[in-house]
Amino acid sequence: MSSDTRILGIEGTAWAASAAVYDCATDDVVIESDAYEPESGGIHPREAAEHMHEAIPRVVETALEHARQTHDGPETEPPVDAVAFSQGPGLGPCLRIVGTAARALSQALEVPLVGVNHMVAHLEIGRHTADFDSPVCLNASGANAHLLAYRNGRYRVLGETMDTGVGNAIDKFTRHVGWSHPGGPKVEAAAKDGAYVDLPYVVKGMDFSFSGIMSAAKQAHDDGVPIEDICFSLQENIFGMLTEVAERALSLTGSDELVLGGGVGQNARLREMLETMCDQRGADFHAPEPRFLGDNAGMIAVLGAKMYDAGDTIALPESRVNPNYRPDQVAVTWRGESKRSEDLEPDAGRETGTEQGAEALVDLEPDAGRVRKRRESKGYRHPDLDDRLRRERTTLEARLTSLARREGVPTPVLSDVDPLEATLELEYVGATDLREGLSVERVRDVGRHLARLHEAGFVHGDPTTRNVRVGRRASDGSSGDAPRARTYLIDFGLGYHTDHVEDYAMDLHVFDQSLVGTAPNPDPLRAAVRDGYREVGDERVLERLADVEGRGRYVTA
Numbered sequence: 001m002s003s004d005t006r007i008l009g010i011e012g013t014a015w016a017a018s019a020a021v022y023d024c025a026t027d028d029v030v031i032e033s034d035a036y037e038p039e040s041g042g043i044h045p046r047e048a049a050e051h052m053h054e055a056i057p058r059v060v061e062t063a064l065e066h067a068r069q070t071h072d073g074p075e076t077e078p079p080v081d082a083v084a085f086s087q088g089p090g091l092g093p094c095l096r097i098v099g100t101a102a103r104a105l106s107q108a109l110e111v112p113l114v115g116v117n118h119m120v121a122h123l124e125i126g127r128h129t130a131d132f133d134s135p136v137c138l139n140a141s142g143a144n145a146h147l148l149a150y151r152n153g154r155y156r157v158l159g160e161t162m163d164t165g166v167g168n169a170i171d172k173f174t175r176h177v178g179w180s181h182p183g184g185p186k187v188e189a190a191a192k193d194g195a196y197v198d199l200p201y202v203v204k205g206m207d208f209s210f211s212g213i214m215s216a217a218k219q220a221h222d223d224g225v226p227i228e229d230i231c232f233s234l235q236e237n238i239f240g241m242l243t244e245v246a247e248r249a250l251s252l253t254g255s256d257e258l259v260l261g262g263g264v265g266q267n268a269r270l271r272e273m274l275e276t277m278c279d280q281r282g283a284d285f286h287a288p289e290p291r292f293l294g295d296n297a298g299m300i301a302v303l304g305a306k307m308y309d310a311g312d313t314i315a316l317p318e319s320r321v322n323p324n325y326r327p328d329q330v331a332v333t334w335r336g337e338s339k340r341s342e343d344l345e346p347d348a349g350r351e352t353g354t355e356q357g358a359e360a361l362v363d364l365e366p367d368a369g370r371v372r373k374r375r376e377s378k379g380y381r382h383p384d385l386d387d388r389l390r391r392e393r394t395t396l397e398a399r400l401t402s403l404a405r406r407e408g409v410p411t412p413v414l415s416d417v418d419p420l421e422a423t424l425e426l427e428y429v430g431a432t433d434l435r436e437g438l439s440v441e442r443v444r445d446v447g448r449h450l451a452r453l454h455e456a457g458f459v460h461g462d463p464t465t466r467n468v469r470v471g472r473r474a475s476d477g478s479s480g481d482a483p484r485a486r487t488y489l490i491d492f493g494l495g496y497h498t499d500h501v502e503d504y505a506m507d508l509h510v511f512d513q514s515l516v517g518t519a520p521n522p523d524p525l526r527a528a529v530r531d532g533y534r535e536v537g538d539e540r541v542l543e544r545l546a547d548v549e550g551r552g553r554y555v556t557a
């Protein structure tokens with residue numbers, strides 16, 4: 001940033017009472033923090049609030065003192081241009097103390113207030129320190145875990161945890177085994193001497209869930225499995241899941257930049273996996289220095305400065321805190337024209353040669369009417385897990401692709417499968433991916449197709465706009481009045497049999513998120529998916545979908 005803006009930032013959403021001064025001219029960030037460490041158990045909201053009450057005035061005073069000393073204007077001038085604070089998400093009692101302190105300071109110093117979304121700050125600090133243009137952001141913090149990408153003035157949630165945040169999941173396990181909070185660093189240390197044991201691994205499109213793996217880990221501990229092995233395997237699976245969905249997000253958006261944010265981002269194994277994944281696919285990876293990863297006011301001050309420079313300040317009546325403030329609720333005012341393009345553009349579809357998906361390399365041979373798909377070994381994954389996933393998914397893809405066609409859903413005909421080599425040979429279908437050919441009619445078809453699968457008792461598992469092929473091949477010579485082109489579902493490797501309404505709703509939710517993440521005007525498309533689904537499927541699934549979407553997952557547990 002080229003301005004000479006100076007901002008005081010205040011953070012206190014859960015455990016870190018923190019204040020910082022950011023000076024745009026020098027790009028210096030000075031942070032003063034005081035951590036709350038629970039005597040036993042996890043974070044108690046009331047105790048955390050008491051900590052904020054005590055520590056916030058102290059850290060703010062230290063930061064302000066620094067601001068005064070480094071201020072070279074007249075003494076009558078305030079030492080900073082604005083006060084930025086974490087407005088949410090976080091623990092209500094903590095947020096209110098921070099909000100009150102920020103309002104008081106802004107009045108005393110006679111400078112404006114800037115209300116910062118803590119999650120957006122976790123990702124903007126990485127974009128700032130990396131100087132990336134339009135990265136995909138993986139936020140791995142205590143109370144949250146999600147993938148975000150910028151599109152049309154907002155950070156869109158491409159994928160997220162379906163239950164607890166990643167740090168909280170780990171902390172609950174360590175509480176179960178009697179270790180003190182926070183557990184993440186202890187798991188990291190114990191994992192150094194561990195060996196791999198099988199644990200659940202759950203991703204659904206770009207969403208994921210930790211409840212299954214955490215119960216299995218607790219059970220393994222109760223059954224006497226060595227703690228080092230559990231810690232090692234927890235890291236391999238949990239971070240493997242996060243890395244896999246991050247790769248899927250890169251593939252879906254066509255971005256070649258990834259940034260990491262959040263307290264769990266301090267974990268060296270997670271960073272190593274993300275780095276390896278990005279290397280393997282030719283993308284750039286950046287993790288900010290550790291002081292910017294865990295909760296800290298530096299990230300609040302830096303984003304506060306960008307917002308202030310964009311004129312994004314708030315009046316007192318708008319300054320109420322919001323414990324459930326979602327990142328996609330923030331109107332992004334501070335991102336000008338980007339160097340490459342306003343929005344992320346997916347890779348243009350190549351119709352011959354080799355296509356790199358998130359999981360596989362696909363050789364396209366449209367003239368021969370076939371494709372060969374090979375699930376490549378992933379260097380970031382533990383070899384045992386890698387073998388297991390590649391085999392399981394290849395077998396499932398073969399089985400469910402055929403099963404779906406028997407249920408009347410267009411899919412490629414399978415000509416060969418080799419689970420050991422993780423390869424498939426399939427019919428070449430469609431003319432382009434749905435991503436390049438979105439229309440209301442086509443997504444309505446997808447709604448019908450998904451309903452047919454669900455009526456037959458299974459889910460696709462990863463129904464994104466890239467996993468739908470549309471249109472005829474040019475050689476079909478179809479024109480104007482010809483029957484409407486078909487809409488094919490491909491890539492069933494994450495599918496599974498289930499009779500749970502929740503799983504069906506999640507399947508729709510995954511498709512919905514891919515529309516929101518990639519379509520310029522998603523709302524009519526989202527309505528059409530539901531219309532198509534309603535024609536064939538069960539209304540209860542749509543009701544559950546509304547429920548899935550309405551769930552406030554941004555609650556510190």
Ligand SMILES: C[C@@H](O)[C@H](NC(=O)OP(=O)(O)OC[C@H]1O[C@@H](n2cnc3c(N)ncnc32)[C@H](O)[C@@H]1O)C(=O)O
Pocket residue numbers: 013014015089090091118122140141142143144165166167168170171182183184185188262263264265266267268293294295556
């Ligand atoms: C809403 C806000 O209050 C919340 N903040 C938060 O959760 O604190 P954060 O500093 O981002 O993350 C703390 C988590 O980060 C984990 N953690 C810290 N060091 C770790 C390490 N080396 N390996 C794994 N986890 C680690 C801790 O166990 C803890 O669960 C959030 O951002 O979700």
Ligand SMILES: Nc1ncnc2c1ncn2[C@@H]1O[C@H](COP(=O)(O)OP(=O)(O)OP(=O)(O)O)[C@@H](O)[C@H]1O
Pocket residue numbers: 248251252349355356357358359360361362364371373412426427428429430433462466467469490491493
């Ligand atoms: N049967 C097919 N006919 C035509 N094109 C195909 C076919 N299968 C795959 N493709 C093309 O290759 C791309 C990648 O294939 P696929 O989705 O199966 O791989 P993947 O690595 O599992 O991808 P991802 O996990 O990113 O969805 C598809 O988006 C599509 O463009």
Ligand SMILES: [Fe+2]
Pocket residue numbers: 118122141142262263294295
């Ligand atoms: Fe955080």
